[in-house]
Amino acid sequence: MPLTRDQITKRAAQELHDGFYVNLGIGMPTLVANHVPAGMQVWLQSENGLLGMGRFPYDDEVDADLINAGKQTVTAVPGASFFDGATSFAMIRGGHIDMAILGAMEISEEGDIANWMVPGKMVKGVGGAMDLVAGVKRVVVTMEHTTRKGEPKIIKSCTLPLTGKACIDMIITELCVMHRRERNGRRRFEVTELAPGVTRADVERATAAEIWWSPELKTIQT
Amino acid sequence: MPGLWGPAYDDSAMINKVYPSPQAALDGLIRDGLTLMVGGFGLCGIPEKLILALRDSGARNLTAISNNAGVDDWGLGLLLQTRQIRKMVSTYVGENDEFARQFLAGELEIEFVPQGTFAERIRAGGAGIPAFFTRTAVGTPLAEGKEHHDFDGQTYVMERWLKADVSLVKAWKADTVGNLVYRRTARNFNPMMAMAGRVTVAEVEEIVPVGSIDPDSVHTPGIFVDRIVKTVSEKRIEQRTTTPRA
Secondary structure (H helix, E strand, O other): OOOOHHHHHHHHHOOOOOOOEEEEOOOHHHHHHHHOOOOOOOEEEEOOOEEEEOOOOOHHHOOOOOEOOOOEEOOEEEEEEEOOHHHHHHHHHOOOOOEEEEOOOEEEOOOOEEOOOOOOOOOOEOOOHHHHHHHOOEEEEEOOOEOOOOOEOEEOOOOOOOOEOOOOOEEEOOOEEEEEEEEOOEEEEEEEEEOOOOOHHHHHHOOEOOEEEEEEEEEOOO | OOOOOOOOOOHHHOOOOEEOOHHHHHOOOOOOOOEEEEOOEOOEOOOHHHHHHHHHHOOOOEEEEOOOOOEOOEOOHHHHHOOOEEEEEEOEOOOOHHHHHHHHOOOOEEEEOOHHHHHHHHHHHHHOOOEEEEOOOOOOHHHOOOOEEEEOOEEEEEEEOOOEEEEEEEEEEEEOOOOEEOOHHHOOOHHHHHHHEEEEEEEEEEEEOOOOOOHHHOOEOHHHOOEEEEOOOOOOOOEOOOOOOO
16 A cells, blocks of 8 residues: 555654754645654754744734744744744755755656746746755655656656755655665665555556665565 | 943934834835845735835836745735836745736746845845855756856855845834844844845834843844834734644
8 A cells, every 4th residue: 555645754754863953845744743753852944934843823822923934823842943044044055954854846866856846837936945955964855656647756867947966865755765875876766665565566667767676675664 | 211231321312213104214215226125934024014115105117135025915916016026036936926927928027046045145245245155056947057166076056145225124123223123933034134235124013212122132233224113013924824722
């Protein structure tokens, strides 16, 4: 059975460590916050100027001056801090954020990512995505393995305009977990875990890139 | 009454930067073709009444440097409706239908900037640094045609400073000499924009006497602020998300 979106984000949460500073992208990555293990302290950074983002406010706590990068009202946890945009991106670009979890439209076999524009469609802008993929220590993508039309999103080289080059370290989809490895100067994604009941053939059918297979292939535990 | 931090000040003997209304605060500053910076992230921390005064000034052909373009009926969206903006320098404009319409019709020019580069270009403009290098956007369309340079085995792209004729910022509190304090995530791009404007006008919710803001707590020192106006903010919310009480 391929993973649900909730299970994908649950698997992503297993990449978190106590004390990590993490930036979660809009959409599916936001759900990772629901799966931070009890007792673990993870600091969520919101690039509009908040480190230590908490849950959505109760109705009587709503504060128009306290929002996240998705423009949603949020709260701040004890120990949180507020800062300006230049400081926020010093955290990101300066390599101080341990992990970013983002969505993607396309990923190339070398780890390039495209997730901000489709030619011919209205471009809404790039936000902080290019800074995040260029600056954060470890970039994890959570996404559906294929498009709604069933076309592979992990492909030889991106056809859409890039957000960043050779910057994705790990991909988690409903079918599998992949880590980017480097051997003999070549970079490829290596499948390390399969979703329960999903086969190598299922992954290969849904992928249009050269991928490597871990000799110790495991089943995703969620 | 003695100030909290030092001897008694006589406010009346100091240069008073406080203006009685948003219109008065913009008086003599606004003309066609200006480049303006406008603070805010989404609708959070925007100088909402200064934007209204800017609309009412009727100035046209404006270049607006702002993270977003407001929504159709609030923030900079109001100046799009009146066709006063010719060009936007922004990071994301997804919340504004009128923006999309004008852009697709070729009526509006747009320069998209990655958000961290946007913040740093403004900071650089205020800090007197004409250009800097960043890894952000290397290998993407937003780095095309720009100078690249390798440092320590990594490729970086050169980005230029951003400066404005007038910066419109929003703060929570000011004293009468222009020291500013922001509130929560309404700070966003306001501090850098206050530095990067030839003239900076701050819209605030409260004006306190000189000496009553702890100097350790000043976010934007008064040197960066030329005019202050107190308003009552509506503070519209784009996405009201809540947790139900158990």
